[in-house]
Amino acid sequence: MWLTRVSVNHPVFASMMMLALMVLGLASWNRMGVEEFPSVEFPYVVIYTTYPGASPEIVESDVTRKIEDSVNTIAGVKQVTSASAEGLSTVIIEFDLDVSATAAAQDVRDKIALVKTQLRDEVEDPLIERYDPSAAPVVSVAFSSTTLPMRELSTYLEQHIIKRLQTVTGVGKVNMLGSVKREIRVEIHPTQLQALGVSIDQVMGALRSENMELPSGTLKQPNQELVVQVKGRMLNPQDFGRLIVARRAGAPIYLDQVATVSDTQAEQDSAAFLNGSPAIGMDIVKISGSNVIDVVDGSKAELEDIRKILPAGIEMTIVADSAKSIRASLKDVVRTLIEGGVLAVLIVLLFLGSWRSTIITGLTLPISLFGTLAAMWACGFTINVMTLMALSLCIGLLIDDAIVVRENIVRHAAMGKGHKQAALEGTQEIGLAVLATTLTIVVVFLPVAFMGGIIGRFFYQFGVTVSAAVLFSMFVSFTLDPMLSAIWPEDPHPKAKRNRFERFLKWFSDQLDKLNEWYAQALRFCLHHRLATMGLALGSLVGAFVLAGQIGKEFVPTPDLGEMSVKFETPVDASLEYTTAKVEQVEKIIREYPEVRATYATINSLGSRGRNRAQVRIQLKPKQERTRSLNQLNTDMRQRLTGVGGIIVTSVASAKESVSGGLKPILISIRGSDLQQLQKISDEFKRELSKIDGIVDLESSLKDPKPTLSIELDRDAASDAGLSVLQIGQALRPLLAGEDVTTWQDAQGENYDVNVRLPDDARQGVGALSELSISSGKIDPATGAPAMIPLAQVVEMEQTLGASQINRRNLFREVLVAANVEGRPAGDIGDDIAKVQAKMKLPDGYSFQVEGANKDMAESIGYAVTALVLAVLFIYMLLGSQFNSFLYPVAIMSSLPLSLIGVFLALYVFGSTLNIFSIIGIIMLMGLVTKNAILLIDFIKVAVDNGDDRENAIIEAGRTRLRPILMTTAAMVIGMVPLALGLGEGAEQRSPMAHAIIGGVLTSTLLTLVVVPVIYTYLDDMKRFFIRHLRRFKYRNSVRGNYY
Secondary structure (H helix, E strand, C coil), X not given: CHHHHHXXXXXXXXXXXXXXXXXXXXXXXXXXCECCCCCXXXXXXXXXXXXXXXXXXXXXXXXXXXXXHHHCCCCCEXXXXXXXXXXXXXXEEEECCCCCHHXXXXXXXXXXXXXXXXXXXXXXXXXXXXXXXXXCCCEXXXXXECCCCHHHHHHHHHHHHHHHHCCCCCEEEEEEECCCCEEEEEEECHHHHHHHCCCHHHHHHHHHHHXXXXXXXXXXXXXXXXXXXXXXXXXXXXXXXXXXXXXXXXXXEEHHHHEEEEEEECCCCCEEEECCEEEEEEEEEECCCCCHHHHHHHHHHHHHHHHHHCCCCEEEXXXXXXXXXXXXXXXXXXXXXHHHHHHHHHHHHHHHCCHHHHHHHHCHHHHHHHHHHHHHHHCCCCECHHHHHHHHHCHHHHHHHHHHHHHXXXXXXXXXXXXXXXXXXXXXXXXXXXXXXXXXXXXXXXHHHCCCHHHHHHHHHHHHHHHHHHHHHHHHHHHHHHHHHHHCCCCCCCCCCCCHHHHHHHHHHHHHHHHHHHHHHHHHHHHHCHHHHHHXXXXXXXXXXXXXXXXXXXXXXXXXXXXXXXXXXXXXXXXXXXXXXXXHXXXXXXXXXXXXXXXXXXXXXXXXXXXXXXXXXXXXXXXXXXXXXXXXXXXXXXXXXXCCCCCEEEXXXXXXXXCCCXXXXXXXXXXXXXXXXXXXXXXXXXXXXXXXXXXXXXXXXXXXXXXXXXXXXXXXXXXXXXXXXXXXXXXXXXXXXXXXXXXXXXXXXXXXXXXXXXXXXXXXXXXXXXXXXXXXXXXXXXXXXXXXXXXXXXXEEEEEEXXXXXXXXXXXXXXXXXXXXXXXXXXXXXXXXXXXXXXCCCCCCXXXXXXXXXXXXXXXXXXXXXXXXXXXXXXXXXXXXXXXXXXXXXXXXXXXXXXXXXXXXXXXXXXXXXXXXXXXXXXXXXXXXXXXXHHHHHHHHHHHHCCCCHXXXXXXXXXXXXXXXXXXXXXXXXXXXXXXXXXXXXXXXXXXXXXXXXXXXXXXXXXXXXXXXXXXXXXXXXXXXXXXHHHHHHHHHHHHHXXX
């Protein structure tokens, strides 16, 4: 090979090439970004629209549907989901992977600008944000103070801290939990309003019109211009009381005659607790597509600057940091990479028994790795778990080519050839086989790299990294190995006296020689008993597929990242105080566990909306310091918390499930139009699901109905009184829901809301509401003021039940049934759920739809099967071209199904599942297991072409290739052992890939050594049979032609 010849003849040039690869790799390592996984986030745009006081049904009809209909026409929309709750509409638009998040957000803004004109005046302007609402905060911070009241602390944080954090690159939203905002409250006294004949509209109108500053132009003087400014803002909160709201009989009526003005705090709607103590929490959520580690580092750097300027008495604690687990996972993968490399090199030393061979072969590892890093940087990749895992899986691969080349060079040198001649001829002889094995791995991984959907994005960097690594390995094996073998040959006269280690290496080499003889006898036996050998192999394969039925299925295994999350709900009409008491009770139980380091509880947070919904994030000790696993803690904690009265535990699980997000693994959408029918279907469905073994934390998105007071207008009485539905609604909304009418500016220029509402005691019963009087359009002749009509005179009130939240998906109402799993993989449970769905008969217009991890699993398996089929076809085409035969590739590829025996056996023994990582491991095997068969068949074919007897050629090829085959297999297996053990944080997700590969490589190697030669003989017999009959057919035709 010309590449080998150039390297051997110009060793300095070859050395400089290797040095260049290492320099480029080091430079690339420092420049590449760091993240946990390749960015596979979908572009999300979220629209929040507030409609104060509106019920979920009204929010749905007046806001949500109009927004959905508008944004659904945008190109690239994958799905539109929404939630209509009391006073709030949340619409989430998920776009296709290839849509830019920035372009998607702009398209949504353009559509919303058109929709605004269709919304009622009471609806606030929609807020459009770009982030994934299901994503957990990347950083959570808790603030507490021993000197400041909660109101002052909240004001300080809102005015100084949040604004700084929002400027950090990549931050999409900063949510404040447990804050108590300063507010100027105007509490209306209904009796005074009625006595003085003042309407609520007059009060609000006075507040709006009298508390403002207006620019009125300029006055021009000879030398200057004067800006004219009308000053009308209140300097002090008490000044609001002196506003004139109306006049009766020429006398002014002041605000403090009909209301009480107080400088107080807004009603608290969320809460946060750090280790059981009240605190104010801040959850930092990143923009979709931004790098987690960059956002965390930027936020923490800003927080450290903030810490330096915090007033005395304020303490800041970072309670959650997503980058911590990411860095731990990356550190673990790097450790397995180094450990695997060291073990692989030791295997080479053990088999070759030479320090020279070990060093020459071992140098391939770092140089190939550095070259791969340079290729990764050139492709725009990052350092993440997938690319590092690709490199750690490649450890055995990278050293394979070097082992095969070096072993063949040593064999040629042992024939008595000169060291330079041995290097050139040894590499030349094995060159095409090594090229074929390398290209086989490349053609296997290219389909993996270009799969569609989320799995394609996820494994793109993995596939390209593996392909680049093996290509660099082949390049180094063809250049550095023969060059060093030529200039640094083995000592032809080894020293007679050996140390203990050298004697051990000599003993091991002798055992390999004995094994070689045993193998030759076993191979000869199998060649003489071909039918029994094939029967045993096929029986093992059938047994493996039977065993496969016992292996569980899931999308992604749950990792142990040292964090847990507990979510629970109190009754739907529970107050914040009641939920707070339950949080304290739950936290106390959780902190009794010795494995728990810290807790951070929130009420009405981003992931758990509602005053009756709480979430507790639990930080655990590292798993090496725990006696119980994450799953054991989940089970035990769930059982204890279920006994707490007044709560419903909705989830006890890992706080963060990488790859699959933080959602429950079981998600079933039930779609239809009528809420009552959906409630009926979901209740029946939940009853059936609760019977399935392994389902826990079962919940429905259609919560218990919320008590609702329905007000029906007596239109005749209202018309006589001069009232309309609009007037009554506009009067009640600010009184009951409260309305921010204007703002008050303090001396520092900060603005605070001025809120108008009834006192708390006037909003606690139906009786108090019926006594309210509404200002009508008619004038009272006695006072000359608008007539005040009691509400009870024109309406009828009835207490009913209304939906607490209405969910929709793709323009249809839906109920989302979600559950966690325990003791069984999600895929197996999904099969049982499918049977339940098949048995249930749904009315027309209603349907089930699988969502979540099982939906991703189904899509991913489709893409993976396509990649597998393409990989097999590419391997066949490559081998057919290599051997110039249609039949020999079939013999080589017979090792592919044989590898599945070890795959299923290893997954079963290790207790792993068939998941996306183990499936990719199986695809990877398709390239790995053909390596040994290629080396074996290549030697057999060359010997047979040279005239050797077929059986002797097979036996000799087996003897020659046994040592390198065992060596490469051992290097591959031992190099993956650290990954297979899964000792680090999050290693539970990665280890199934190593389990599948180790099992497949071991069994395929053992069976390749005996079964592939047997299959080769059958195919060779078939070839000879057809050639013989073809010649006979041609001979007969030629004889007939001569006769005629």
